[in-house]
Amino acid sequence: MARKILRGILIVVGLLLAVLAIQAFRYRDTIQRVFLGGVKVYETQPPQLPANLPRPAILVFSKTNAFRHADAIAAANSLFQQIAHDKGWGYFQTENGAAFRPDILSRFDAVVFNNVSGDVFTPDQRLAFEAFVKNGGGFLGLHAAGDNSHEAWPWYADNLIGATFTMHTMSPQFQTATVNLEDRASPVLAGLPPSWKHNEEWYSFAASPRLKGYHVLMTVDERTYNPEGMFGKDLRMGTDHPVVWWHCVGKGRALYSALGHQPEAFRQAEYVRLLTNAVSWTARQTGSECGDAKALP
Template identity: 40%
Template sequence: MSHRPRKKKRKWLKRIVAVLASLIILFAAAFAVFMYKVKNGFPYFEEKAPTIEFPENQKRILLFSKANAFVHSEGIEAAKPAFEKIAEQNNWFLYQFDEGGIFNEKQLKEFDLVIWNNVSGKVLTNQQRSDFQHYIENGGSFMGLHAAGDGSHHWDWYTQNLIGADFSHHPIENHIQEATLQLQNITDSTFVTQNLPKSINHDDEWYVFNETPEKAGFTVLFQMDGEAIDPSGNMLWIKNKGFGMGPEHPNIWFKEIGKGKTFYSALGHDSGAYENEDYVRVLEEMMKWLVQ
């Protein structure tokens, strides 16, 4: 009796197992690289300063959109025309640049406001970080959007003073969810809230932080009921991200820091944020405050 068919069958089974094992290893490696990039990014830096002709008698705003970690391409690109329109309506000078060379002491002091448009990862050299910190502490203003607070920056001063809360995770299974953000009653800052919508209905990737920014002295501008969404960030072997921030889940906040000002919004994962007229109005009104 011949055993050749059985041997051939075993040979094919071994090949199939080998192919499956290889695919699993490749998937695991790709996933590991992706997770590393999300958490840490692959840093690269630029040191050449651009040539800029600054206009007279206009507020000057820098829109910075560099991403060394997760790249929110849709959100980044949708924000650009939205800020262009806001700048045009208010007769502001908007300069868009995606390289770190602009973060030098001489050019930074020319800007009334620096916006980090879904900036992720370590994007500045140590000297550029120092110049940016000096800019803020001496009266500069900062606006951070979505990934600007995602925990990939690994810069303690930035997190503590400009963002005010440590990022934990975002929902995984229910990635994008609808929520209603409520304007908070801020009695000592009515000049900030008087022209803002009372609520914002929006679908987004809702960031979960380890604590409220109020603990760092920030004022929460909008918050939602965190119990009305699924906040779980658990996946595969990650089982410690099933928590949320409870009924008072902050989304947008601000603070005066020394002579400067800072504002952060966790919204803006995709283009939907910049199609929401209520949210764009919040950005415009807060920009007015920031450039004062």
């Protein structure tokens, strides 16, 4: 009898291990991206750009070497393509990091990091992008572009984004909360109401970028949602919980928005207006911040 019981236990354990092995194989890419430091994919051959690219022009970049927000990326790409079309701007979308070299970047006025995650560039590509921004190029980062998967690149995490991601909400993950606008004179906030409700996976940060002198454009009211992360971690930042901010990087303009995990965000009228304003501002079509535009390298 004991042998039969032991055999039964071994069979059950074997079946469970087999199921786990199958699931691990099935989700191996996600496991690598989320739990094992991300994938290591670095392109060296750049994409072919259109011969005639109208100016202003925006480069929308959505490469992911860590967690991939697939649905949100597709929705945001479509939105920025429509924005560029409506404005008569040049537009190019890629996930090829080799596009980040001086001669290619010089054809664009702003770069959008659409939920970019992980370590996505070679050292030369990093330097080219850094020079692009410091010499007057614009940067607009969305959601995962400011998470903790970028820590291998200190300049990007500390100087371009300027805030250290700690965790996002998990109780529940997606919640509707009230966002409030600040600096109403900013062209980025033109045409927006003083506050509105937004459903999001709410990011928290170790400290407000306001402490570094960055200009906060929008905060979330922690009284309107449950700022609790995994295992009950308290994610409260207090009355100053920024979710959209900007600052100058050399002569360049940098703006980051922590919103945009779900595709519905890119169909919400208020957020569409904010991003339309933001891409115009980062491309130096509005506002006078960060000095005069200069010829890019």
